[in-house]
Amino acid sequence: MTNTAEPLVRFVDVQKSYDGVTLVVKKFNLDMQRGEFLTMLGPSGSGKTTCLMMLAGFEPATHGEIFLKDQPINNVPPHKRGIGMVFQNYALFPHMTVAENLAFPLQVRNMDKSEVNSRVTKALDMVQLGQFGGRRPAQLSGGQQQRVAVARALVFDPDVVLMDEPLGALDKNLREQMQYEIKHIHENLGITVLYVTHDQSEALTMSNRIAVFDDGIVQQLASPSVLYEKPDNAFVARFIGENNVLKGTIKEVNGQACVVDVGEERPVHATAVNIGGVNTLTNLSLRPERVTLNPPEHFPNQFDGKVEELIYLGDHIRTRMNVCGHSEFIVKIPNSSDQGQLREGDAVRVGWKMEDCRALDCNDS
């Protein structure tokens, strides 16, 4: 993606309130490039679906402007926006066959019959449902209905396709399979997708960029790897992946580095990301797989831990330890043959690098 191109979709200072008292979307700014797969991720009630509905035209923005291809669309009715949408319950028209469902957006655009037919056939083939054109949606399985819904949202070549938790109703295996299918369709057709989900693994699997929503605000907008490796704040760190949190007080700040007192003899050396000044509180974020048992000498952070619980998970062993007075400290130990056997109650030395430990805000305490 190049940032030189004009963004396809732009939200500028968009706010939304339903009751005139509380804002569900507080200040939403987003630039979306053509061909991007962008996911809005957040807990329910965080405002992500509302943003989607405002772009689709089903909810008016209370304040701010939404642009599509540099045109303000706040006052454009939904059917003139040229935006495809896949709904959570698929919203396939039950009284039409699959082929009729796909033909619907083309017919309302007064496309001629032969063109409609060839496009419908092409779209059905794209989702491997060539044989199912004559069936009613009710005669299809959940996964097949999902594919029809995707095909219908794409068949009229919309500028952008919105997907509102489209896989929420599917079981786990099917959901993972559909994630790959949607991802491949996105890659093959080069379409622009704005996707909403509350499932972080789904977001990580499919997206180019993820906007993490909470409380009507985008907490962080970044690629999946940046979100995971370098969360900006405690909410993102907690929401994306698993995370050990150590609370402490900042004692020293040296540029990128800081020293934090967590109530032990030795302080923790961490990367300063989102902190106040000296003597303010901070949440230290540390991924469970970045903790090393019996660390080499040069690790700045070395603490004694006690094994509280071992959970065998096949590829790794999830170990709950008591470290720095924190009894929910999780360490993921790879299940390799050279790993010594740990037992509950064992005392082990754990350590981690400074760059793996991020000092973040402490708003939630």
Place this chain on the structure above:
Amino acid sequence: MTDTASHHNPRDLGLKPLQTVDGTPLKVSLARAKRRARIRAVLLVMPLFLFILVTFFIPVFSMLMRSVENPVVVEVLPSTVEQLANWDETSGEIPDDDVFNALAADFKVAAVDKTAGKVGRRLNYEKSGFSSMFRKTARKIKKLEPPFKEGIIDIDKKWADVDYWRVLKRESREYTDSYFLTALDFTYTDDGERVLKGDDKRIYIDLFARTFWMSLLITGICLVLAYPVAYLLSTLPVRSSNLLMILVLLPFWTSLLVRTSAWIALLQQEGVINSLLVGAGVLDDANRLAMIHNQTGTIIAMVHVLLPFMVLPLYSVMKTIHPSYMRAARSLGANPYTAFVRVYMPNTVPGIGAGAILVFIIAIGYYITPALVGGQSGTMISNFIAYHLETSLNWGLAAALGAVLLVVVLILYFVYDRIVGVDNMKLG
């Protein structure tokens, strides 16, 4: 089981049919269990079934049978009927002495049994004059001496009229189609052929047509009024929709008589609406609108009565239509009108069908409202059925009219099934 022992032999398992633990063949055991369930089901339904059989099916069936049964002539005048078989009704001559002798003999018995009047009344439905003719004859027959032909004609000259004899012979059959012919405005010619009555003499066909047309109109008005209300009900949040629903159902909880009387108070010439219009200067005092005791009154009052029957099925169907259908249609490029016509409305067809057929069938047989506010032009077929049951006591004709109505409704139901499909109907 006679050979229980061999069934316990495990070596037989591969050859013999599957068995339960005690050695009974599985099939027998299953059939027994199923039979028990079936008996239970029958027993559960039995009281209601018997109730409906005794209080509904049998009475309705026997009532409908009256539309073709015609026992009275042949019962009371058996020898006359026998003799009449030899008479040629197309000859233009009245029957010979044998018939009159038989008639005199039958009448002597009938005069004692006091059954002659019954036959007279029955035949009077076919041709007026029979009633008085039979009464007179029965009164004077005791003192009559042969020759009977002259004597009987002496009692009432109508006995010399070949037309009366024709009717008498025709109605001497045990089963008759004459009630149905009357119900459909047919009549007999002198030659005994069945023909449609002249335009000015048709009563029932016009009445059926009017009943049909008014029911159709009422159904249409109900649909137009109910559709938006049902739509609103289905889209409102539950709390406000419940309140609205109560308002819709309010007519159900009010006595029909009270509601209809209220309409009379509102719509009559000196009523609320006319007075308001006159007071407002819209109407001249001399030109007050006639809105009650005519067709308008019947239609207004019946739409009001039947509206809930349209709202409820529509509402229950619309409730199941997820708002995302309309949103999907809009996002796919359909303007609000197209989205409504092509996506929303087709999904409400089961509700439209159910509501329409419900309202239409209730309307076509409706009695009380047209009777109270219908006047002359607003009466419907059921009012005439009631008239023949209560006033003219021509039960055969009432039964025939009822049967025609029933057949029309059944045909409609069948047509509806072919077009829309009864399975598609959703009543709530």
